[in-house]
Amino acid sequence: MKTITKLGLTTLVITTLLFSCKKADYATSETADYAVDSTAISSSAAVEKKDSNQKFIRTADLKFKVKNVVKSTYAIENAVQKFGGFVTYTNLQSTIQDQIKTKISQDSTLETTKFTVENNITIRVPNTQLDTVIKTIARQIDFLDFRVIKADDVSLKLLGNQLSQKRNSESADRITKAIDNKGKKVNDIVDAENTLANQKEANDNAVLNNLSLKDQINFSTVTLQLYQNQTVKQEVTASEKDGSSYEPNLGIQIVDALKNGLYIIQAVFVFFLNLWPFILIAIGCYLAYKKYFKK
Known part of the structure; x- marks a missing residue:
């Protein structure tokens, strides 16, 4: 009976250990998968369907660490x-954190510079191509600080601009006809012309706003x-040399x-020579x- 009990306890301990190892392996695998997923920074947020009337302005904002900023750039x-895009702004710079100069010989100095790029x-x-470009950028990421992707629905803004453009155009046409047919007095014509200019300006603004929205829809901004990491550069x-290194030797x-004494004597002699009338x-x-x- 005791033998059976010991055998059962041994089996239970072995089973528990195997289950714990398996659970640990699963946790490790799950953590590894999560780490890999954290670098997959693409997003299908607000991807437009072909037959959809909705229009989105998609933007992305990312901050991440790379192994080498220059190569990743x-x-x-x-x-x-x-992928058909273009760079509108880039500011590559190095910031010096610390600089130490250590004299290692009479004529040599070791310069240690700590800087970040x-x-x-x-x-x-x-x-x-936004998702494709972001997936390509993800290959450069060593550590992701954050990723923000926004999608603003501007369908109503586009429609509003189109309606405003249509109203302004119709109003401008009516004012033009009124000027041509009924405008006789100079003051009336001037007022009508000013109104027409304002209508055309409003129409142009609506057109420009629509063009700007369409540009932001077609091209996402990232x-x-x-x-x-901080980089350390050492250079010898x-x-x-100090000023004493350039002083002449004793003989010189x-x-x-x-020579300076002779010049002083000459100067004194000339000085008194210039005073000969007073001396006389x-x-x-x-x-x-x-x-x-x-x-």
């Missing part, structure tokens, strides 16, 4: 061009923020001192004093 730009990109891609440069300094007058006064006033 080139890859993204090539992908955008491949980032790039902000704005692209326009055909609306039908804003990307790329960054990478020549050390800058002695010769220069003698002083000598004359002294001789006159000695000859006449001293007696």
Whole structure:
């Protein structure tokens, strides 16, 4: 009986361990799949159907880390061009976080620079190719910070602009006919012409708004923020010599001192030579004093 009990306990322990291992493997597999899915950043949000009357302006905003910003930038730009899009803005820059200079010899210095590289990109891609472009961009992602995709339904705005355009056009036609048929007074004609100009301006604005909406519908705008881990660059440069390294030797300094003394003597002699009239007058006064006033 004891043997059977021990055997049952052993079987229960082994079964529990196997179940735990299997559960752990399943959890690991599920986590791995989730990690893979997190990089699949495409979205079918608000994809227009062929027979649908709804029109959407789709935009995307992404921030993610890559292994190399420069290489990823080139890859993204090539992908955008491949799928019929274009880049409207890119700002690739390096920001220095810290810079340390360490003197390693008499004439050499080790310069250590810590910096980060980032790039902000704005692209326009055909609306039908948005998901494909985003899937292509996903290959560059090392870590995804966030992904925001918006789809604004502008069907009513398009219809409103079309109706406004139609009303303005009809009103402009009626005013034109009234001017041609009944306009006699100058003031009436001027007022009618101003009204007609306002109607045409409103009509043009409606046309431009519709064109702008259609452009945003046909080409989605994607804003990307790329960054990478901090990079450390070390470079050995020549050390800058201090002022004492450029001073002349003692012999040259002695010769220069003698020359400077000679120049000073010459300057003093010339100075007194320029005062010869005053010196001559002083000598004359002294001789006159000695000859006449001293007696």
